[in-house]
Amino acid sequence: MSIHSCLQQIHDGGTLSYESALALARDFDLIELCREADGLCRFFHASSFNLCSIINARSGRCSEDCRYCAQSARYPVAIDSYEQIETATALEQAKENDRAGVRRLSLVTAGRSVKSEQLEQLGELYAELGRETGLLFCASMGLLTREKAERLVAFGVRRYHCNLESCREYFPQVCTTHTWEEKVETIRIARAAGMDVCSGGIIGMGESLEQRLQLACELRELEVMSIPINILTPIVGTPFGELEPISFAEVLRTIAMFRFINPQAIIRLAGGRNQFGTEQYQFFAAGANGAIVGNYLTTAGNGLEQDLQAIGKMGFKF
16 A cells, blocks of 8 residues: 555545554655655644643652653652642643633643542632633543543533553553553543543553554544643653653654544644754644643643744644
């Protein structure tokens, strides 16, 4: 199958099989892959670019053993830990994003799941943010029950974020205290409660190209339309802290293939992109059309103004 027959199939509403995607990723020149992925992005999304931001609402002391994460209580990493962010601090961050034209904001909590009592406190924070800004609200609070999902909807949350992190096959190498299947169940619970879903993963955790494409296909099967791609920043003290960072070329190839496999989704660059300096903006010419802007959970992001200027110069509209 040629790259042009693949493109025609996608333009006609078809989907690439895993085998065809793998052949593309292995056999075709990276520059050509990126150029055609960018073309697909522009075909399905024109010049639209999707911005969102996150607030670390509960930090550290997490019971889970995710091997990439500084927030796990199992690893000797010094981070700021707190039960809940101060309302004034959250408001300051939210207002900055609102003024800049960022439309979505997610409250993110460390931990396997959020306790019911704290969920009610976070509901009060959502209410305050809603009074002071015009933002749309998301949540990223671990595994859900039906009752918790319904409470979030009552608070005005319209999108739930739950990364698969890696494909089903590789997930046991990433985490053993919860399962890939539990994450998929949370996605289903969030949808059943009336929320949209945002789900993606982290690349550079030792997984193969084949396993990255498996993740892209699994997200397509789950009909996820907002797919964040994080790039591992190895953090000393975590089990993945000594991994060799993924190469720039492999990030480009991965983004391009996620676009081929999920042509109508928002492919959203998230944590870790700033480790590539100004070269990171080439990712938005390889099929990505969204970003999490501002700072992340335990690593610093880019300046908001810097992102907006650089991405705007590429012809995108926010």
